Every structure is written in C-alpha cells, then in structure tokens.
Amino acid sequence: MDLRSPFVVSIVDLPRQEGSVRHQSYVFETPEDFGVELLRVVPGSALKANLMFQSVSEGVLIQGTVDVTLEGRCARCLTELHDDAHETVAELIFYPESAKALQDEGDEEADDLPLIEDDHIDLEPILRDSIVLSMPFTPLCEEDCEGLCQECGERWNELPDDHTHEFLDPRFDGLAALAAELENKGNHA
Numbered sequence: 001m002d003l004r005s006p007f008v009v010s011i012v013d014l015p016r017q018e019g020s021v022r023h024q025s026y027v028f029e030t031p032e033d034f035g036v037e038l039l040r041v042v043p044g045s046a047l048k049a050n051l052m053f054q055s056v057s058e059g060v061l062i063q064g065t066v067d068v069t070l071e072g073r074c075a076r077c078l079t080e081l082h083d084d085a086h087e088t089v090a091e092l093i094f095y096p097e098s099a100k101a102l103q104d105e106g107d108e109e110a111d112d113l114p115l116i117e118d119d120h121i122d123l124e125p126i127l128r129d130s131i132v133l134s135m136p137f138t139p140l141c142e143e144d145c146e147g148l149c150q151e152c153g154e155r156w157n158e159l160p161d162d163h164t165h166e167f168l169d170p171r172f173d174g175l176a177a178l179a180a181e182l183e184n185k186g187n188h189a
C-alpha cells in the first residue's frame, strides 16, 4: 500500500469495537484508468465519494455512494458520449488476521481479499470496482442506435429510411474501357 496515494485513508480514529461508525466525504482527482475500452471516468475530473466506515468483527465495512463524470463512445456509431454516473459502494475490508483465519480454513478466495494495513485502507480499488463493474460492455448513444451506413459512414439514426447508395454495374467498366480504346484507335487512324 502506497501511503502517498490520496486514495489511502487512515481509519485510526475508528474504534475497533463492533458497530462503531465514521462518516467521511471525499473529492478525489480521477486517475487515467478508471474505465473500460469505450467508456471511462473523465481523467482529472472530480470523483466524489460519500462513505460510511463501520467496524465489524472481520474488519471494516464500507458503504456509500460515488459520483463521477463519464466520457466515451457509442459502440455502434462512435458518437461521443458524456454522462454522469452515481454508483453505490459496499465492500468489506478485512483485518489481516481475519483474512489469515479464512485462508487457514481453506477459503481460496481469501488470498485476494482487500486488507486493512497498519490502520489504512486503499480506497482506489474499491471505488474503481464500484464504478467500472457497473459500466456497460457496449455503451450506446441511444438504446436503438443502428450504427453507421457501411458505405458513407453516416449514422443510420440520422439517415432517411430509404437511404441507399447506387452502384454502377461493374460490366460498364469494361464497356467504358472498350469505348476509350476505340476512340484512341480512331484518333490514330
């Protein structure tokens, strides 16, 4: 855990007695990588978190909300997207000895549990998961976005229903070449 990270917070003033509660609000600067391929929290924008820390027997339960500003592209037509997101946070952070006890019981998932280290909790992975895991794999500009016309690249939702492209029959290419050839011969006759 990097204590210089702004996301690493101290819980030293939270009594370990079960049921003890602390409320805390934060405004973080969003890092670069809070997102998926087509959608992310605007880097550098304000990431607001309202959290409640509650002592429980295994560690500290964190519950609350997080508000962010999203940017991205529609998966079908690539139109730029801008949106606000409001997500809930609910995560149990374990005392190292609680995680150790679970490991000793053979709980394989206990290896990856978020841990309290020296009275500190790293909020970054907790907030990242609550935001990123709620993101759609295929963000859309509109529910019924029909994507782009393959020929001209315009958005189908903005094109008339009868939009089409006319193509010359490739056989005309041959005739045009023949005509040019005949004309050439004629000029040299």
Ligand SMILES: [Zn+2]
Residues within 6 Å of the ligand: 074, 075, 076, 077, 078, 079, 140, 141, 142, 145, 146, 147
């Ligand atoms: Zn779209």
Ligand SMILES: [Zn+2]
Residues within 6 Å of the ligand: 149, 150, 151, 152, 153, 154, 163, 164, 165
């Ligand atoms: Zn078109």
